[in-house]
Amino acid sequence: MLDIKWIRDNPKALVEALVKRSWSADDAQSTVDDLIARDEARRAHLSELQVKQERRNAASKEIGNAMRSGDAALAEKLKAEVGEIKAFIQNGEARERELDKALNDALAVLPNVPLDDVPVGKDEHDNVVKRIVGEVPTRPNWVKEHFEIGEALGMMDFERAAKLSGSRFTVLKSQLARMERALGQFMLDLHTTEHGYVEVQPPLMVRDEVLFGTNQLPKFELDLFFTPHGDGRLGLIPTAEVPLTNLVREEITPHEKLPLRYTALTPCFRSEAGSAGRDTRGMLRQHQFYKVELVSITNQESSLAEHERMTQCAEEVLKRLGLPFRTVTLCTGDMGFGARKTYDIEVWLPGQNAYREISSCSVCGDFQARRMDARYKDKDGKGNRFVHTLNGSGTAVGRALIAVIENYQNEDGSVTIPEVLRPYMGGLAKIESK
Structure with a gap:
């Protein structure tokens, strides 16, 4: 399986490698574009999850402060926010697994990259x-x-x-x-x-x-x-x-x-x-x-x-x-x-x-x-x-x-x-x- 980080950094090299393996240039380019798009969606989702997790941790601390200061209304409001974030994170982790699987499935059918000294040919x-x-x-x-x-x-x-x-x-x-x-x-x-x-x-x-x-x-x-x-x-x-x-x-x-x-x-x-x-x-x-x-x-x-x-x-x-x-x-x-x-x-x-x-x-x-x-x-x-x-x-x-x-x-x-x-x-x- 190829490294998605290498693909992101070397999309042109992968297209060229696939063409050497008798792929059409259009198919190679669309495949690479699709892989990068899948990875972008995954990375964006992970970033959003991280933001939500950070907010949950901060809100949990704020609940403690509100309780200590006697502000029950604020504490309840924060608890409701934390509950919503927890539900989002739970659903988000399932979505993360779906995105990971989709990317890995796409990578799993991609052939290896030939070394530079391998002769280029069809059969x-x-x-x-x-x-x-x-x-x-x-x-x-x-x-x-x-x-x-x-x-x-x-x-x-x-x-x-x-x-x-x-x-x-x-x-x-x-x-x-x-x-x-x-x-x-x-x-x-x-x-x-x-x-x-x-x-x-x-x-x-x-x-x-x-x-x-x-x-x-x-x-x-x-x-x-x-x-x-x-x-x-x-x-x-x-x-x-x-x-x-x-x-x-x-x-x-x-x-x-x-x-x-x-x-x-x-x-x-x-x-x-x-x-x-x-x-x-x-x-x-x-x-x-x-x-x-x-x-x-x-x-x-x-x-x-x-x-x-x-x-x-x-x-x-x-x-x-x-x-x-x-x-x-x-x-x-x-x-x-x-x-x-x-x-x-x-x-x-x-x-x-x-x-x-x-x-x-x-x-x-x-x-x-x-x-x-x-x-x-x-x-x-x-x-x-x-x-x-x-x-x-x-x-x-x-x-x-x-x-x-x-x-x-x-x-x-x-x-x-x-x-x-x-x-x-x-x-x-x-x-x-x-």
Whole structure:
């Protein structure tokens, strides 16, 4: 959530930021004008309340003076005035809550402001390649996509998954199921033993306010799954970013404890409401999938350096697996709602003859911290500041499985297991049809 004080002081900058995010200039300007008008109404109401409260306090003292001087008539008159003021204040406090909610609701659907070095563009075609790692080999004519290989091995079953749950689900069996588990364990071990992340097993269902904190609500409610709980509901996490980032919600973290680095391997659940017709074959876009998440909580001075570090941690997964990839800087029109800057890591899939996203690493500034009321104590201990939050995939396990299957496929339909995964596979070197 953006700071309304910053918006008041920098209305032109916000209009420009929204235009960079593909808003029309008219919509951006009217939105900013509306926000400032809402804040003006709120501030005017608060000022009036303060005046009334001051008058109530003064009148209460005057009642005492009138009583002591024996002026009963004046005392009664003042009591009547105080009664009217109390009623006004009571109603005024309810009105204050209404004005606060209206302003916060308007702020809650406003995207984050991109950093100055983010390329301006409309969509994925305007993203900028930052680096390419690994050479893309010449594509033999026998290369297949992951689902063709998995089905031929008898270890990937979409038909039975559809009978169980509908489309966008997969049943993995035998050595492919084990390799997916191996990939997740390998990633966790790498991030915890070499990259300094603390492993967490978080809840998979969270409250609405937690989803609000990491900006899934209210804007992306249709992308979520919910289950009834008591008189309300709980949301199934679309990513472990949600519970991991919210570990610091409504807390003040000592400066010396930062940065906090968390990782988790969890199932993730997404309705994919906006992706009808996209990637309907195979495992690329699922309602349920596993992902290793990376989350960092930093002070305000360290977040940009942490962003580079996090991205390199995610890249290291693909380097160890021997998978070709490229890292791109997302343009303003393709960047996520809560991000100030995002790097996407795209792994090479020979079956599709294309790079596809396998990780997205974002720095959010204090955007999420304001929604969570997450702060840290200054070095001097005199004040509290909002933390900066970062999140990234380290990486998507299902997509890593796809990439391994396609990049390590053999002409006879078998799949060679990368060296780094073999200890997790009981020493197995190749997956073959039985």
